Amino acid sequence: MDSQAFREAATATIDEIITYFDTLNTRNVVSSVEPGYLRKLLPSEAPQEGEPWADIQKDVEAKIMPGITHWSHPGFHAFFPCATSYPSILGELYSSALSGACFNWICSPAVTELETIVLDWLAKTLGLPPCFLSTGPTRGGGVIQGSASEAILTAMVAARDKYLRETTVPAASPLTEEEQEREDAIMIKRSRMVALATTRTHSSARKAALILGVRFRAIRVREEDGYALTKDGLAAALAECKAQGLEPFFLAATLGTTDVCSVDDFAGISEALQGWCAPPGGPGEVWVHVDAAYAGAALVCPEVQAATRIGLVGRFHSFDMNMHKWLLVNFDASCFFVRDREWLVQALSVNQAVYGNKASDGGLVTDYREWQIPLGRRFRSLKIWFVLRSYGVKGLQEYIRRSISMGEAFADALKARSDLFEIVTGPSFALTVFRLAAKEEGASLEERNALTRALYAKVNATGKMWLTSTELDGRFAIRLMTAVRTTEKEHIDMAVKTLVEVAEDVMKG
Numbered sequence: 001m002d003s004q005a006f007r008e009a010a011t012a013t014i015d016e017i018i019t020y021f022d023t024l025n026t027r028n029v030v031s032s033v034e035p036g037y038l039r040k041l042l043p044s045e046a047p048q049e050g051e052p053w054a055d056i057q058k059d060v061e062a063k064i065m066p067g068i069t070h071w072s073h074p075g076f077h078a079f080f081p082c083a084t085s086y087p088s089i090l091g092e093l094y095s096s097a098l099s100g101a102c103f104n105w106i107c108s109p110a111v112t113e114l115e116t117i118v119l120d121w122l123a124k125t126l127g128l129p130p131c132f133l134s135t136g137p138t139r140g141g142g143v144i145q146g147s148a149s150e151a152i153l154t155a156m157v158a159a160r161d162k163y164l165r166e167t168t169v170p171a172a173s174p175l176t177e178e179e180q181e182r183e184d185a186i187m188i189k190r191s192r193m194v195a196l197a198t199t200r201t202h203s204s205a206r207k208a209a210l211i212l213g214v215r216f217r218a219i220r221v222r223e224e225d226g227y228a229l230t231k232d233g234l235a236a237a238l239a240e241c242k243a244q245g246l247e248p249f250f251l252a253a254t255l256g257t258t259d260v261c262s263v264d265d266f267a268g269i270s271e272a273l274q275g276w277c278a279p280p281g282g283p284g285e286v287w288v289h290v291d292a293a294y295a296g297a298a299l300v301c302p303e304v305q306a307a308t309r310i311g312l313v314g315r316f317h318s319f320d321m322n323m324h325k326w327l328l329v330n331f332d333a334s335c336f337f338v339r340d341r342e343w344l345v346q347a348l349s350v351n352q353a354v355y356g357n358k359a360s361d362g363g364l365v366t367d368y369r370e371w372q373i374p375l376g377r378r379f380r381s382l383k384i385w386f387v388l389r390s391y392g393v394k395g396l397q398e399y400i401r402r403s404i405s406m407g408e409a410f411a412d413a414l415k416a417r418s419d420l421f422e423i424v425t426g427p428s429f430a431l432t433v434f435r436l437a438a439k440e441e442g443a444s445l446e447e448r449n450a451l452t453r454a455l456y457a458k459v460n461a462t463g464k465m466w467l468t469s470t471e472l473d474g475r476f477a478i479r480l481m482t483a484v485r486t487t488e489k490e491h492i493d494m495a496v497k498t499l500v501e502v503a504e505d506v507m508k509g
Contacts, residue, residue, distance in 0.1 A: 001053065009053040016057070017089070021072070024486060028463035029073045033066050074491040075465035077480040080258075080294040080431075085328040085485060087390035091383025092330055101376035105365035108379070112366055115144055115381035118388060122335055125393055126296065126321070127305035129314030132337040134366075142337040143344075143371040144380045148293035149204035151320040151336040154344070154373055156195060156208045156250050159287030159317070161347035163193065163249040166283035190214065194241055197252040198229045200259055202291060205252040215246065223473060227260050227425070229253060231268030238276055248276075250287045253316070255308060256295020259470040259479070261428035263295070266312040288316035293334070295429040296321025298404070300396045317343070326403070326430075326483050327396060329387050333380055338371075345370045399485070403430040406482040406492050413496040420503040424472060430483040435475060439507055449476040451506055458502045465495055 001009065041063045071082040102111040116134050119142030123132050134141035145151040168186050194215040197205040201218070209216035219237045221227045234251070241248050251273075253264040269288065277285040290313050298304040299321075305311075313319050320336045323329035338344055349370040369375050391399070407430035414421040414434055426432040435452040456469055456478050468479050482492060 005053065009057070012053075012057060016060075021486070024070060024073055025075075027070055027073065029070055029075045029466040030460070030463065031067050031069045032463070038063065038067060069466075072484060072486055073466075074484060074486040074488065075495070076484050076487075077482065077495065078466045078468040079479075080325050080481060081484045082331055083324050083326060083328050083485065084330050085387060085390075087386040088328060088330040088383040091386040095379040095382050098379055100379070102379060103369035103375045103377060104367050109365075111377075111379045111381070112368060114385060115368065116141065116366060118381050118384045119143070119335060119337070121388060122323070122384070123337060125388075125396075126299040127302070127310050128299075128319060128337060129311055131314050131339045132319060138340045139342070140337065140339045141341055141366070142335055143368050144377075144384070145320070145334040145336045145372060146332045146374075147204075147334050148202070148291055148320050148322055149207065150373060151318075151334050152202075152204050152252060152289060152291060153208040153211060154336065154348070154371070155287065155289040155318045155320075155338075156205075156212055156214075157373075158338075158343045158347040159250040159289070160190075160193065160212060160214065162287065162343050163247075163284060164189065165346070167247075189247070192245060192247045193249045194246045195250040195252070196234075196237060196241075196248050196286075198233075198254070198257075198264070200227050200257040200262060201252050201254055202258050202293070205291075214249075217241065217246075221262075225265075227257065227262040227472070229264040229269060231265060231272045234269055234272040238272065247284075248286050249284075250289065253288055253290050255290055255292035255310075256298075256429050258294075259472065260425040260433050261295055261431045262425075263308055266290075266309060266316075270312060270315045287318070290316055290319045292319065292321040294322065294325045297323070297326035298400050298429055300327070300393060301400055304400075314339075323384060323387070326400070327387070328391065328399065328485060329383050333384055335384075336371075341366075341371070348372070403483040403487075406430065406487065406489060407432060409489070410480065410482055410492050410496065413492075414499075417500060417503075420500060420507065424475065424477045431479060431481040433470065433472070433477045433479050435477045436503060436506065445474060449474075452476050452478065454506045454509075455499070455503055458506065459498060462498060462502075465498065 070076065072084050098108070100108050100111070102108050105112045120133050120135065123142060130136040131138045132140045132142065145154065164186060168189060194217055195205065195209040196217050196219060198219045198221045200221055206216050206218070217237065219229060219233050221229055221233065225233070238248060251269070253266065253269055255263050273286055273288070292299070299308070299310055316339070318336065318338045320334060323333040323335055324331040368377060404427075407427040411423060411427040411432045414423055414432070418437060420437055421434050422437045424433045424435060436448060436455055438448060439451060453476055456467060460466055470477055470479055480495065
């Protein structure tokens with residue numbers, strides 16, 4: 001494909017993408033293909049001769065689209081959104097053209113420097129404390145990770161290294177007999193270390209502990225506390241760990257849990273930890289990572305910053321939010337901030353002669369390979385830069401507020417039909433969790449769960465909208481979020497109408 005052929009193919013592709021978004025409402029949300037459908041449609045081997053682009057492009061609609069679930073569909077109310085916007089797509093286009101592994105500053109200075117700048121922009125926009133800025137008092141800063149799961153693993157690696165470094169005497173190499181004893185002591189200590197989260201924390205926290213081979217404890221959270229981690233809950237868990245001879249080194253706190261968008265009590269967490277390590281912030285402290293993967297986007301609004309008391313996270317160690325969920329940047333763009341970059345560098349820096357260059361060796365630049373698990377990295381900051389400049393802070397605030405407003409309107413519509421629906425939690429950050437109301441007084445939990453499951457299945461079977469479910473204290477419930485960019489009031493009205501019609505039918509049956 002030469003430059004002229006590329007121009008023609010690219011123009012045709014962009015036209016098709018625009019048509020896709022303009023007509024998205026006409027498609028069903030969820031793919032209905034059977035497992036293995038694509039193998040039946042494609043040859044068993046790659047072609048020996050190259051094919052014309054026109055033939056390849058035709059197969060996108062004919063063979064690929066049937067197997068796509070449309071996350072940008074206005075009827076997509078499941079999980080959380082996977083953001084997209086035209087400025088972000090253009091950023092991806094440039095990033096693909098300027099392809100490089102970009103692990104060191106010298107690999108492409110603009111890739112590193114733009115990332116540092118736009119993440120400082122973002123930190124200020126979100127209202128994060130100055131300690132998370134690259135220019136802050138503790139030499140913190142941000143780095144783009146692939147996902148919030150990758151960010152929490154990175155944080156846990158750094159937390160483990162920091163805890164061991166502060167609470168043990170490291171051995172030299174080669175090992176003397178005495179040093180071998182120290183290494184054995186370190187391994188024994190590692191067997192006692194435990195990572196903490198709650199029963200509503202994202203599964204990535206447990207997975208990170210599994211990968212690192214450390215213990216994991218989930219602290220039970222209660223409906224009466226809004227399913228949030230409290231001071232008393234954390235204090236009890238710490239005391240239990242101590243009684244069992246375990247050493248907590250990491251805590252995953254959450255701003256916007258997956259099930260119900262609850263927000264953990266940051267002030268209470270801080271107070272519970274103050275008496276755990278003496279002095280507070282001294283050697284052996286518990287690393288607190290704040291996972292704000294979805295709801296963190298709403299911090300662009302000052303009223304959300306105030307309500308969540310986001311300034312309190314300055315007492316903690318790391319913070320992560322996904323612009324690729326609710327802030328109009330295409331996957332992947334998980335923005336991970338740390339209070340002190342040296343915690344990452346000391347845990348993740350492994351040098352090889354081939355990486356050497358004057359700027360890096362002289363300590364003059366940031367090398368993001370030392371801030372992440374992988375070595376190579378893409379030019380992801382371009383799409384963030386394009387979105388921040390195209391929408392501006394006010395445009396992003398308008399988008400978030402519109403999503404939240406639609407969520408409140410949806411919840412109000414369900415409240416108006418209390419004969420059919422019971423709101424379990426929310427609306428919170430454009431998410432409402434609900435179930436069917438009791439068909440008759442004294443209906444059992446099993447009966448209500450069965451009716452709600454029937455509603456859930458029948459609504460999703462329409463193809464016009466997609467909901468996901470959760471279970472809260474044995475209660476089956478349905479989640480509906482209103483944060484997809486293409487969703488408008490008319491789509492919320494349609495969702496309510498569909499839910500009411502199906503609920504009435506289910507209740508009659």
